[in-house]
Amino acid sequence: MTNFSKGERVSVLVDDEAAEFESRLSIDELINDDDEKARWSRYHIIRDALQGHLPERIDPDFSRKVMARVLDEAPGVTTTSVPNSYTKPAIGLALAASVAVVTVLGFQSLTGSRSVQMTAPIAQTVPQAVAPQQAAVVAQPPAEMRVGVLPGIQQANVDESMSPPGIERADARLNSYLVNHTEHAPSRTTMPYARVVGYGPEQQK
Amino acid sequence: MARNSRNNILRMKLLYLFALLVSPLCAWGDEDARFWLDKMTQAVQSLNYEGTFVYMHGDRVETMRIVHGFDNGNVRERLVSLTGEAREVIRDQDVLTCVWPKSKFVVVETSRTRHGIPATTPADSEALKAFYDFRIAGEDRIAGKLCKLIDILPKDKYRYGYRLCVAEESGMLLKSAMMDTNDKPIEQVMFTSLALHDEIPLQNFESKLNREGFTWHTVASKDKRQNLQSDQAWKINDMPPGFAVTEQSKRQIAASSQPVQHIILTDGLASVSVFIARPDNRSELYKGMTRSGALNAYARDFNGHQVTVVGEVPRITVEMIGESIEHNP
Numbered sequence: 001m002t003n004f005s006k007g008e009r010v011s012v013l014v015d016d017e018a019a020e021f022e023s024r025l026s027i028d029e030l031i032n033d034d035d036e037k038a039r040w041s042r043y044h045i046i047r048d049a050l051q052g053h054l055p056e057r058i059d060p061d062f063s064r065k066v067m068a069r070v071l072d073e074a075p076g077v078t079t080t081s082v083p084n085s086y087t088k089p090a091i092g093l094a095l096a097a098s099v100a101v102v103t104v105l106g107f108q109s110l111t112g113s114r115s116v117q118m119t120a121p122i123a124q125t126v127p128q129a130v131a132p133q134q135a136a137v138v139a140q141p142p143a144e145m146r147v148g149v150l151p152g153i154q155q156a157n158v159d160e161s162m163s164p165p166g167i168e169r170a171d172a173r174l175n176s177y178l179v180n181h182t183e184h185a186p187s188r189t190t191m192p193y194a195r196v197v198g199y200g201p202e203q204q205k
Numbered sequence: 206m207a208r209n210s211r212n213n214i215l216r217m218k219l220l221y222l223f224a225l226l227v228s229p230l231c232a233w234g235d236e237d238a239r240f241w242l243d244k245m246t247q248a249v250q251s252l253n254y255e256g257t258f259v260y261m262h263g264d265r266v267e268t269m270r271i272v273h274g275f276d277n278g279n280v281r282e283r284l285v286s287l288t289g290e291a292r293e294v295i296r297d298q299d300v301l302t303c304v305w306p307k308s309k310f311v312v313v314e315t316s317r318t319r320h321g322i323p324a325t326t327p328a329d330s331e332a333l334k335a336f337y338d339f340r341i342a343g344e345d346r347i348a349g350k351l352c353k354l355i356d357i358l359p360k361d362k363y364r365y366g367y368r369l370c371v372a373e374e375s376g377m378l379l380k381s382a383m384m385d386t387n388d389k390p391i392e393q394v395m396f397t398s399l400a401l402h403d404e405i406p407l408q409n410f411e412s413k414l415n416r417e418g419f420t421w422h423t424v425a426s427k428d429k430r431q432n433l434q435s436d437q438a439w440k441i442n443d444m445p446p447g448f449a450v451t452e453q454s455k456r457q458i459a460a461s462s463q464p465v466q467h468i469i470l471t472d473g474l475a476s477v478s479v480f481i482a483r484p485d486n487r488s489e490l491y492k493g494m495t496r497s498g499a500l501n502a503y504a505r506d507f508n509g510h511q512v513t514v515v516g517e518v519p520r521i522t523v524e525m526i527g528e529s530i531e532h533n534p
Contacts, residue, residue: 174495174502174513176460177480179314181515183301184452185469185476188246189357189367190381190394191271193284193294194260195500196303198267 238339238355239330241371248376251275255409256348256399257287262392262498274405283410293412306414312459313423333473336360336447345370347379348396357474362386363445363522364475365499375401383499386519392498424457433457433464436532439481443529445522447472470516470526477516477526484511494520503527 179196186192253274260267268288274281282296293304296316303312333339342354352370359366366384371377380395435455452469461482468479484490490506503514503523507530514527 173460173511174504174515176312176314176458177478177502177513177515178500179301179303179312180458180465180467180480181476181478183296183314183316184454184467185471185478185516187476187517188242188249188474189369190378190383190392191249191258191260191269191284193282193296194258194267194269194394195262195498196294197269197284197286197292198260198262198265198498 235334235339238341238357239333241341241353241355241376242339242357242369243330244376245369245371245378248372249273249378250280252375252377253402253405254377254399255402255405256396258394258396258399260392260394261390268397272405272409274410281405281407281410283412291414293414295410295412297410302412304412304414304416304419309419311416311419311421311423313421314459315424315456330473332447336364336472337366337474342368344373345380347372348399350374350377350379350399352379359386361445362519363448363525364472364518365391367474372399377401383517392517422459424459435466436481438532438534439466439468439479440531440533441468441470441479441526441529442531444470444526445472448477448526475516475518475522477514477518477523479526479530480511480513480515481507481530482511483509494524496520505530507532 182192182196255270255272257268257270260269266288267286270285270287272281272283279298280296281298283293284295285291285293290305290307292306293302295302295304299316301314301316303314305311337360338356338358340356340358342356345352345354347370351373353373355367355369355371357367357369365386366388368380368382368384368390369378370380372379377399378394379399380393382390382393385391433455435453437453439453441450448470449472450468450470453466455464455466458465462485463482466479466481468481470477470479487506487509490509490511492505493503495502499517501516501518501520501523503520503526505512505527510532512527512530514523516523
């Protein structure tokens with residue numbers, strides 16, 4: 001934990017991730033630092049909100065305060081999850097938008113090449129004029145025949161033997177399906193593309 | 206006579222006063238909640254707005270900026286993540302562009318309108334009554350705007366509930382929460398700032414990212430933007446009450462070398478997509494369940510076809526739909 005920034009250490013503390021000795025050190029620092037005390041308070045509120053420990057009806061002032069404080073955080077700091085990504089294995093599939101992570105591997109697998117990166121500008125990289133088969137993302141011929149599993153699986157029937165490239169391919173297709181689902185069957189009750197832009201694996205509980 | 210007349214006038218005034226007092230209570234019913242839902246659906250699509258909202262799912266809190274424009278039936282939208290990696294989705298009438306700067310990837314999918322499918326219209330909210338209870342739960346103030354709190358409660362275990370806060374003046378959705386079957390929020394969106402405009406300059410929809418050196422994945426050829434003949438032999442034999450197939454199409458998508466059949470089911474609020482494709486090889490098949498926020502996904506192999514069911518519905522619903530799929534030529 002000593003490699004973490006102060007903010008991350010407070011978050012680790014809030015998430016009960018710190019060892020006892022580290023906790024003592026951090027708490028000592030926290031007591032002597034007003035900013036860190038305020039951060040501690042904010043993280044607790046956010047954690048409780050996320051874990052559903054807050055009252056069912058939250059007064060308007062409360063939600064405004066929480067959100068204002070979330071926005072006050074420096075850009076790039078995802079307040080609750082940064083420490084988790086170091087300290088807990090992320091079991092969940094980054095189905096929503098984790099296209100950011102999985103697409104890299106997944107699409108590279110799908111293209112059958114790990115060196116598909118192009119350096120030309122956009123207009124030149126989109127192969128408008130090429131034949132359909134060339135334009136398509138082509139799957140690499142597999143080494144053996146077997147059925148894989150969805151990443152982030154929650155069932156018992158996990159095929160542990162599935163190779164990483166297989167999982168990557170499944171991720172890439174799942175994320176593409178998510179984008180297509182959002183475009184063609186958009187939800188009426190939320191900002192539909194938030195799921196596509198939203199990042200990262202969820203902690204499965 | 207004059208006295209009687211005065212009494213009548215007094216009685217009339219009292220009645221009028223009583224009606225004024227009672228009418229707002231009557232309006233706070235099911236019908237009024239559905240009115241606000243329809244108004245919100247229309248506003249989210251047809252207003253011009255820019256704003257910042259917070260998206261919460263699982264253990265994550267993310268902040269996003271949205272620019273949304275509507276002009277002559279065409280929707281333009283730019284959504285960019287303000288926390289962490291500046292991921293971005295840009296929609297126009299032709300394409301949907303997803304940009305992942307950290308991995309230097311751009312994924313381009315064809316838009317719904319490109320396939321000749323009109324933008325979504327509000328479902329028949331009257332029909333929703335059979336599967337959801339609607340009620341106005343009060344008022345709140347979000348992003349400096351007064352809004353109506355609307356509870357939508359599912360009548361069975363096959364769909365989620367919703368808590369919405371809809372701006373009283375504009376009808377814009379200011380806050381939404383999807384509630385699981387235990388009435389716990391699983392996914393929430395809340396605006397922290399929102400500005401409505403008559404018009405939004407086109408440059409506000411343009412990506413500010415330098416995309417040089419990015420790898421693009423796209424369904425680029427003209428032919429692939431067309432709908433193919435869908436295979437009508439695919440049948441869903443079992444689905445929760447109230448759900449119906451509303452669309453079937455077959456097209457190329459960026460992540461699949463083979464055309465994908467896309468079947469959409471909805472109950473008017475919740476939607477489920479079924480994707481069916483035959484992979485190049487059986488080793489590419491995957492199976493199982495996964496979840497992210499309110500979204501559940503179920504995958505299976507059906508005679509060498511990959512069947513993937515995705516929707517903002519409980520696990521039991523995607524499972525039921527996925528397991529009942531058959532191909533009956």
